[in-house]
Amino acid sequence: MEKGPGYPDTANSDAYLIGKARYKDHDEERAREYEAKYSGKEKQINFEVVNSVAVYEIKKIIQQMREILEK
Numbered sequence: 001m002e003k004g005p006g007y008p009d010t011a012n013s014d015a016y017l018i019g020k021a022r023y024k025d026h027d028e029e030r031a032r033e034y035e036a037k038y039s040g041k042e043k044q045i046n047f048e049v050v051n052s053v054a055v056y057e058i059k060k061i062i063q064q065m066r067e068i069l070e071k
Contacts, residue, residue, distance in 0.1 A: 014038035 014034065022031035
């Protein structure tokens, strides 16, 4: 699959296939097969990194606001 414009990474249809089998087709057996085949391949989120980046960006915005208000 190719990277979609404006999105951070390539699209992943594995979750779609699992959800379609389970909820639209009501085929739990196929959904389990897809889960066994595709689960664990997604990227894990490191919340410590996300938290650090968020705090850094918030502090940066506050700094910029202070600079603007001091003028």
